[in-house]
Amino acid sequence: MGENETVLNATPSLAARTGNFLHRYANPGRFLRLGARLQPWLTWPAIVLSVAGIVWGLFLSPADWQQGDSVRIMYVHVPAAWLASSGYMGLAVCSLLSLVWRHPLADLAAVEIGPVGASVTAICLATGSLWGKPMWGTWWVWDARLTSVLVLFFLYLGHIALIRAFDEPQRGYRAAAILGLAGAVDLPIIKFSVQWWNTLHQPDSITLTAAPTMSTAMLWPLLVCTLGFTLGFAAILVARLRAAVMESRVRTALAMRRADPHDATREPDREPDRDLGGAVA
Amino acid sequence: MTHLPYIAAAYGLTVGLAVLLGTSAALRLRRARARLAAVERPARATRTNAP
Numbered sequence: 001m002g003e004n005e006t007v008l009n010a011t012p013s014l015a016a017r018t019g020n021f022l023h024r025y026a027n028p029g030r031f032l033r034l035g036a037r038l039q040p041w042l043t044w045p046a047i048v049l050s051v052a053g054i055v056w057g058l059f060l061s062p063a064d065w066q067q068g069d070s071v072r073i074m075y076v077h078v079p080a081a082w083l084a085s086s087g088y089m090g091l092a093v094c095s096l097l098s099l100v101w102r103h104p105l106a107d108l109a110a111v112e113i114g115p116v117g118a119s120v121t122a123i124c125l126a127t128g129s130l131w132g133k134p135m136w137g138t139w140w141v142w143d144a145r146l147t148s149v150l151v152l153f154f155l156y157l158g159h160i161a162l163i164r165a166f167d168e169p170q171r172g173y174r175a176a177a178i179l180g181l182a183g184a185v186d187l188p189i190i191k192f193s194v195q196w197w198n199t200l201h202q203p204d205s206i207t208l209t210a211a212p213t214m215s216t217a218m219l220w221p222l223l224v225c226t227l228g229f230t231l232g233f234a235a236i237l238v239a240r241l242r243a244a245v246m247e248s249r250v251r252t253a254l255a256m257r258r259a260d261p262h263d264a265t266r267e268p269d270r271e272p273d274r275d276l277g278g279a280v281a
Numbered sequence: 282m283t284h285l286p287y288i289a290a291a292y293g294l295t296v297g298l299a300v301l302l303g304t305s306a307a308l309r310l311r312r313a314r315a316r317l318a319a320v321e322r323p324a325r326a327t328r329t330n331a332p
Binding site for chain 1: 294
């Protein structure tokens, strides 16, 4: 019995080990160094691939035999739809990290994902409407796919509002993390809505389990656009998160200076950052 | 090109919003970096001048 207890005490649980691993990479100073190194590798390929994909899709790819040139809207609509869902997935992961492990950067990442995710969801809805009008004859239908994406947009807006609704940031982070996690239920609904219900929106053309149902002449520019937009999303997010960490350090340094104006030699970098849940840079 | 206004609107909106998000993120990062440098400078200068 005593031996078993010793073994149990000596072996940290999976949750504890995962928490230790995550916190090692949650150090804001380490994140700033990593982010600065990563930034150009995300930004420049994102610009090159997005421009190449847009030019390819707009001018070089063939028109669809049924939809004509309207199909070109697909090259911006599909990447936006993919980013709307995967951005929210990122938000849900940050919420989980925040609620379970109190990961200091996860809350800041959730704050920054919200507006970018809401913007790509707005692009998805708007480009979908602009594609739907010439093809379906209407800007909007209360179809399961369209409605579930609209719900996703409202979830993003709710998250943006909730995370900033409290005077004490930590309370806002907790409340928004619960919303972020609960809202993830919408993601499988979006994904499978075209299979579960008889929707006006077409079924997925690209799946992991079957060959794509579109010509490779259209598939390649779509993949290039999707990769470019994804890198662009990541680049914007990393830049916003780096700025948020720096702003947080500035606030902490100024608060310390106000608390002790005579001690100008104190090193702000080494003080716990209150916005980051007390993490030391 | 058929349906040109719809296509132009979709691409214009996407590119416009992407440029707006990218530019605002870059400007915010530059501002934050400058403010952090300004806040850290007096502390470093005082430490350097200390006997």
